[in-house]
Amino acid sequence: MTAEDLAQACAATMWADDHASRGLGMKLDHVAPHEARLSMLVTQAMVNGHGSCHGGFLFALADSAFAFACNTTNMRHVAAHCSVSYLQPARLGERLHATANLRAKVGRSGIYDVSIATEAGAIIAEFRGQSRSTGSTFFEPTS
Amino acid sequence: MTAEDLAQACAATMWADDHASRGLGMKLDHVAPHEARLSMLVTQAMVNGHGSCHGGFLFALADSAFAFACNTTNMRHVAAHCSVSYLQPARLGERLHATANLRAKVGRSGIYDVSIATEAGAIIAEFRGQSRSTGSTFFEPTS
Amino acid sequence: MTAEDLAQACAATMWADDHASRGLGMKLDHVAPHEARLSMLVTQAMVNGHGSCHGGFLFALADSAFAFACNTTNMRHVAAHCSVSYLQPARLGERLHATANLRAKVGRSGIYDVSIATEAGAIIAEFRGQSRSTGSTFFEPTS
């Protein structure tokens, strides 16, 4: 099993269980070792009266991208701390893309960065997540 | 108009527009100058396969409490930066309470802290938000 | 040994070793279980050409207050993550006071908040630190 196959297998296991991300209409567009790309449409249910997306949904999209990126090696990781900077509003009807990459990994801790951008490439928010290994696996490693 | 009345009026204006918070089933339990308390039930749509709440929904609850707390003086404020530490999982069926209070206010910037706890008082997450005044108001101040 | 005595004993052990805090001229003004207060004078060596204190020294003061507050129970804790919001500049010759308090504690993780203020009470910065128990102690518990 290659590292890419393993990343795909972890993502498939997580995705099957992830009512939340699917319920928000997220799509899992790309997974590879320590990286993930998800997208989501800003719907009426996500906006306030001015048509701009509630920060919680931006965060949820980034948090899901982080979760898929930090769980690609068959070791389960959880979020210890996350932060987000909002740079400009996202609007009703826009499709947002969250791209998560590994920044650093030392021992059981990892730092992942996620950018949220529009189709046109405008940066909406920058997210950083710190993960911690739980010590358990998604499935039995096959030889 | 007292400060308490003003806080209520701001909250009423925001709540009417806030499809997102209402769509997630949040309740606005308390608003006063620079403070707010909201609650939310963890539903099936918010959990992963292990029955624990997706971090994005915890964040959304905290973010809404922050938004209501930092918008109680008729000056519109937006979030510049938010961070959250996850301390323990929240479970399907639990009602969560987010309590937001002002920590510090200097010039156009404010720091608000939000605790998310279960009915039994177990702390699920600690959130901190930094707000910035936009310079605009919710409604014409009445004399 | 009371909880207060234990906090004092932990602080004395740490302080003896803490060349860094002493070298910056910090004073340990108060220690009690899960809280600490330190002060520091903004010296010429800490400022830039405009007479305002370099953020690194503000951070160091807050970080020390955090360290003393989260190490008051004979269990050694280390910082996992820290964040700081700068609210206004501190000036050459000002004495700054950092007050650290426990915000939440769950399992091996703690959240501590530190305010840095001038003598006159103006808030300079707000700091939040997340600690993690190392599992080791400062000294043998005496019965």
Added chain:
Amino acid sequence: MTAEDLAQACAATMWADDHASRGLGMKLDHVAPHEARLSMLVTQAMVNGHGSCHGGFLFALADSAFAFACNTTNMRHVAAHCSVSYLQPARLGERLHATANLRAKVGRSGIYDVSIATEAGAIIAEFRGQSRSTGSTFFEPTS
């Protein structure tokens, strides 16, 4: 004047005023538009009794790298919010390298990431800073 020359000129102006960074023995190893690299030796004055560097000095190094990187276009920027994750201890006698790069820039806000690593490339800490333009310049733009 090229963008590189402008970055060098801004850095020279800041460095001349920066008693703090120079007093800590930092070296400004590289500056270019929106990036900077500084180094610092961990001295006895920076360590606790166990020979590991106080977090405040790690933060100061990262904060200086952030400051030089976000001030390379003749517009003065200040730090609004900074966070740091400590990944492993730095030891007495080690030379640390802080590398700051632009992550995103929208309007008056910028996000910069700084890694602190040893000579051997071990990651000690990851820092993220959010900058904000003050609207003023370092010197008169020359035509």
